[in-house]
């Protein structure tokens with residue numbers, strides 16, 4: 505897909521920034537496992553955080569496609585920088601920009617554009633991963649707001665993010681209303697009371713962003729901080745997932761960037777490494793590996809671009825295209841980074857080599873943001889034109905509903 509002149513200019517500005525500012529920091533961020541506040545400041549200064557925020561709120565009104573162009577360039581060198589750009593342009597931020605009140609949008613815009621915040625999206629729980637709709641976190645109606653109790657885990661940015669979009673079951677007078685999004689802004693330990701950052705979950709890759717448990721202990725959310733998604737709580741989860749499709753495209757782009765970066769390293773090494781008195785690039789076994797890697801990366805990029813440019817029924821990227829893009833990009837990243845490491849031989853296996861980091865970084869994308877299996881369910885459901893319930897009694901309930909309708 506051709507880029508317009510403006511898009512090509514944005515991509516090359518992002519590339520120059522990534523080469524000069526991001527690449528030199530990547531290894532150190534991984535080694536120290538610490539959140540790169542210096543990079544956050546530089547990314548914010550360069551206008552790459554909050555670029556999708558409307559101009560009226562201080563952003564650039566950039567499209568998700570624009571964001572994708574930037575994210576790939578960052579992730580080519582550093583997956584952490586790529587993921588920060590995803591969460592500061594998509595995910596929770598996208599949901600607030602689409603559904604939020606004017607005050608909520610202003611708050612989110614000020615946090616991201618002014619403070620370089622990377623919002624956190626709090627969906628997953630220890631007993632509700634793929635089966636996210638089985639979450640147990642409850643928001644109980646109280647005077648003037650809601651009180652949330654529950655435990656989330658694997659929350660990206662736990663302890664560094666300020667804005668938290670918390671998914672919880674809304675319960676009023678003991679009756680469940682559906683799943684909603686509740687906004688909390690963390691200013692530090694104990695602020696607000698009840699938003700407790702739990703233990704860090706030490707991860708295999710993308711180590712510069714903390715993944716943590718987030719405990720919600722009688723966290724009070726005023727009515728003004730409930731995200732008023734269309735359809736109310738009854739359609740709350742679906743509406744939040746509509747917005748979440750953008751983050752799936754973002755995650756696919758980080759995977760794509762890692763794969764593209766690994767391919768660059770593999771080509772460079774194949775040209776300079778000599779064995780048997782000749783560059784290893786002269787061996788057909790290596791040439792065909794490189795060719796297959798390039799085919800896979802180009803295919804993933806085409807799919808990611810198609811998804812990023814798409815518009816589903818509710819204005820966000822199309823759910824099926826987002827799922828297809830993430831499946832392909834994530835699996836491509838796993839394969840291509842491993843093949844790139846293979847081309848580097850023992851040097852690639854060394855810890856002070858970027859290949860080892862890229863293999864680890866690539867691994868998360870078939871898991872986080874909807875596993876490759878769950879996303880295949882979504883694609884299959886679309887192909888077959890059937891809802892595909894995954895619970896044991898799911899088909900029975902479908903049959904009962906059909907019988908009742910006849």
Ligand SMILES: CC(C)(COP(=O)(O)OP(=O)(O)OC[C@H]1O[C@@H](n2cnc3c(N)ncnc32)[C@H](O)[C@@H]1OP(=O)(O)O)[C@@H](O)C(=O)NCCC(=O)NCCSC(=O)CCS(=O)O
Nearest residue numbers: 627634635636637739741742745746755823872873874878
């Ligand atoms: C959706 C699932 C949780 C399966 O659960 P259910 O079988 O109970 O749900 P469904 O009936 O299929 O869906 C409920 C509701 O949501 C709508 N929906 C579902 N998926 C989408 C979508 N992609 N886009 C738009 N709408 C969607 C569906 O139509 C229903 O709507 P109505 O109620 O009928 O109106 C499960 O399939 C699933 O997706 N699990 C993965 C959970 C997940 O992605 N978690 C991500 C956590 S955040 C994260 O990992 C961040 C990492 S990174 O930075 O990316």
Ligand SMILES: Cc1cc2nc3c(=O)[nH]c(=O)nc-3n(C[C@H](O)[C@H](O)[C@H](O)COP(=O)(O)OP(=O)(O)OC[C@H]3O[C@@H](n4cnc5c(N)ncnc54)[C@H](O)[C@@H]3O)c2cc1C
Nearest residue numbers: 625626627628633634658659660868872873874875877894
């Ligand atoms: C690095 C990282 C960052 C993350 N960041 C966040 C975040 O910021 N916010 C957040 O809310 N969550 C986050 N998550 C959590 C992530 O969304 C979940 O890990 C993911 O949804 C899968 O849930 P699970 O790990 O509990 O796996 P499970 O759901 O327990 O799945 C285990 C295995 O069973 C398979 N499986 C499950 N159900 C089915 C089915 N119906 N059909 C076929 N196979 C199935 C899965 O594909 C998987 O292979 C993150 C995870 C990681 C690893």
